[in-house]
Amino acid sequence: MVVFAGQGDARRSMSLLWRSAESEGPASKPGPKPRLDVDMIIATGVAVADEQGMAALSMRAVGTRLGRTAMALYTYVPSKSELVDLMHDRVLAELPTEYDTSAGWRPAITAWADDAWAFYLRHPWVLQVSQARPVLGPNEYARLETVVRILGGVGLEPLHLRRVIAALFQFVRGMALVATEHRQAAPETGVPDEEWWAQRSALMTEFAPDFAERFPALAALESTASLAAMTEAEAGGAASHMEQEGREAFRVGLDLILDGVEAAVRTDSDGTLHASAGTP
Amino acid sequence: MVVFAGQGDARRSMSLLWRSAESEGPASKPGPKPRLDVDMIIATGVAVADEQGMAALSMRAVGTRLGRTAMALYTYVPSKSELVDLMHDRVLAELPTEYDTSAGWRPAITAWADDAWAFYLRHPWVLQVSQARPVLGPNEYARLETVVRILGGVGLEPLHLRRVIAALFQFVRGMALVATEHRQAAPETGVPDEEWWAQRSALMTEFAPDFAERFPALAALESTASLAAMTEAEAGGAASHMEQEGREAFRVGLDLILDGVEAAVRTDSDGTLHASAGTP
DNA sequence: ACGCATCTCTTTACGCTGTAAGGATACCAG
């Protein structure tokens, strides 16, 4: 057997990502029976990351949760970064893949974005996984397929469509990222949100007493907008103000983008031929 | 002097962020002359992060660059995370604060977004700084003020305006994040982009030969869009395809959002009273 | 049934991180 330098790794990680239930190697091998398997390790990793955040995810942490040492994991998984990739693709399976487009693409995409938002808040650590070389697991593709299916028939030309989707993805991701960061700030630092802001604004007036002169537009906006936000938030009150505002900004931004898409669809299907691209 | 638990830190970091050239303590103090100062340390930190990335930014790295040990820095800066905050606010000063709105807000915002994009590509590590509790330094406020000044007069109501701005910020951030991650992937892993993708797609056909059946919409889109991207990219060719596409998706997404804003402005100034909020 | 190849899992170790603690040295006010 020939092994090319650096290829064994890629091969192994792909086979881990795409492995099916059977299709494994020989049923009986020499050596002690494995008392662990990749799925247990992935599940435990997800549990650790969900409960204590990405920073607390260490090989030792996962290992001891399974009653094993850190090094024992290396029998099943080539490295920590591979484990994270596997965890990523694993949780991605939670996302729905079917959306009702009978009322048009817009409600479907909105529902999709809401689900993605909830998903990110459920697994905030996913937002910490680098997108540089995407994981390319089955569930990553399934997620993409879902969006392409919804948006494929609206009449955007392929290249444009792909860019719109990329923008949509990154928008959702970015908004969810700040939301989760806000949520994590309080437990991590031990200082509750309100206290922190109160303290900071007190120090602001001390260190930057000329704030209103230096940043007039900002000062004007803050005084009016904060007031409006307060009175508006009176109805809800479940989550913190910051989180509520994050959610609200997400909705607003999403609507802006979808308005833009609608406008693009109108001009596109006017000017160019309206091919029902995507689903055959 | 009374020191409340946990407050000394906040006070110190605010004074570091907002300190002005003079206004420092007594000119002559006992003890050896400081051979370093906060600005040198910040500048060195920025240099390290720019050149080698956030992962390579360690107290030891900064220290030895200054011909000192890691611990020497703790005389000037309370902790690494404070240093990162200071670095963040420092580089933020590079962003322009004045934009020509004589041709309307849209070209101004577009120029602003382009500058932000270039800024993030120049200092990718900034995207790694948590937004949970924003740095609240002078330059962070200046950046916000800039956008509010541009968008303050278009006739969005304050609360809506704030959310639009939040969405805009996160969109730019998110798009820039993937772009920088792509750019860093090749040097970090040592595998050039094309090789990686070639290898991956070869493995894809091996491990998921049923790809086209499982993800029909995706397969259709890829075959048409990739072709279009290739022929379109033939003109340029400076940056890699991935990076080019990231930039393109950024433009497309931004235009979608701005289209949405235009629509919102039209309906807002029709229905509600058009107050020239913001700049007085 | 035996020996051996092979597999799982543990122990130990290395270099890296942020930073707490304590000591050496340089400097200024009295």
Add this chain to the structure above:
DNA sequence: CTGGTATCCTTACAGCGTAAAGAGATGCGT
């Protein structure tokens, strides 16, 4: 000159990912 204070260094600790080597269990070929 002396005492107090500030700068800076050395040492040390707990944590990280993982390389290397070895212990023990297991199935196969003989």
